[in-house]
Amino acid sequence: MMVGDQGEEELAALMRAAQVGDKVAYLALLKRIEPIAIRMARRRWLGSQTPEDVAQDVLLSVHSVRHTYDPGRAFLPWVRTIIHNRMVDAQRREIRRSENIVFVEEPPETFSKDHTNWLDVGPGDPEELTRAIADLPPGQRQAIELLKLKELSLKEAAAASGMSVGALKVAVHRAMNSLRTALSK
C-alpha cells in the first residue's frame, strides 16, 4: 500500500501532535510507520536480520530524533530517510559480522602451539602414575590426593589434612615436580 498525499498530511498531523506530547497521536503514528519500514526493508538484503528487526530499530530511531521533524516540511521524506539510514546501518553490521566469521571444515580443538598440544601423545600410563604417586613422601602424596584427585579447594584440603594453606601449596608444587621427573624417565 502506497501512502498518498492524504496519508502524508495525516502522518504530518500526527507527528505535529506527537511533538507536543499527544501520546495517542504518537502511538497511531508509530503504528503507521512500522509497516512502511517493513515494506522498505523487505526490498533489501539484511542478512540474518529480519525486516521486523529493522522496523523496531526505526521506531527507536524515530523516537530519539522526533524533535528534528520540521512541521513546515513533508513528513514522508523525513521518515524514509531515517528508514533508509537504519537499513544501511543494519547491512553494515551484517557485513562486519560476516567478515569476522571464519569457515573451517574441521574446527581446531586446541591452539596451534606445540606446548598446547600435549594431548596428542595420549594420557600416558595410569598405573605408572599411580605408582609414582604412591612413591611420593606422605605429605606430598596427601596434598596431591586432596587437591588434584579429589579436587578440593585449598581451604577444604587444609581443614581435611590439618596442614596450613601455605604448606599445602609447597607440598603440591614439590609433588608435581617429583611426578614430572618420575614420569619423564
Place this chain on the structure above:
Amino acid sequence: MDSAELMRALADEAQPVRRLRSPFARMAIWFLISIFWVALVVLFKGVRPDLTAKLVDARWMLEVLAALATSLMAATAAFCTVVPGRPKWEHAMPLLPASVWLGVLAVGCYQAWRQSGDLVAQITPDWACFPGIVMTGIGPAIVMVAMLRRGAPLSPRLSIALGALAAAALAEVGLRLFHQQDASIMVLVWQGGTVCLLSAVAGLSGRSFLRWKLKSPIGI
C-alpha cells in the same frame, strides 16, 4: 521483542519535545557564539598593525569574505545533514564560496609566478598557521559538535567534516586579522592546507562524535 509492546512503551514515555530550529537559524546561533571566541583570540594575540590598510585592499577583503562565506555555508550544510529528509544539494553549499576563496588565492599565486617565475621557492616554513588555526577554531568546533549532536546522525563523517570546515574557515578569518602573511602561495599551502587537513581528519573520526542514541523503554 514485541513491536506492539515497544510502540506502546515509546508512546507512554513521549513528552513534548523542543523542535530543532532551521539550519539557517542554527548557523546564526553558532556564528554568534563562535565569533565571541574568535574575537577573544584575536584580541589576545593582538591585531596586525597593518589591518586598516588591509581593510581597503579589495583582494584581501574578497579573500577573507570568501573564507567567511565558506565557513557560514559549511555550518549551514552541516546543520542540514543532521535533519532527515532535506535535499542532498544542500551538502554542497560551501563549494561555491570555497571556489571563490581558492580562486582568489590561485589568481594571487599566478601573479606571483608571473613576477618571480619560481613559485615553489616562495614556499617557506610558517609553523604559526597550524596552531593559530587550531587555537582560534577550537571554540567554534566544540560548539559545532555540541549542536550537531542534537540532530540525527545520518552521515556522521560528512556532518563532522562540514562542521570542521566551518570552524577552521572561521578560524582562518580570525588568523588573517592577527597573522601577517599575505603571500597567496603561503596562505594556500599553510592556511588552506591546515583547513583541509583538519576537516579531513575530523571527518574521518565523525562516527566517534555522532552516533544513534537508542534507548529502548522495555529494556531490550
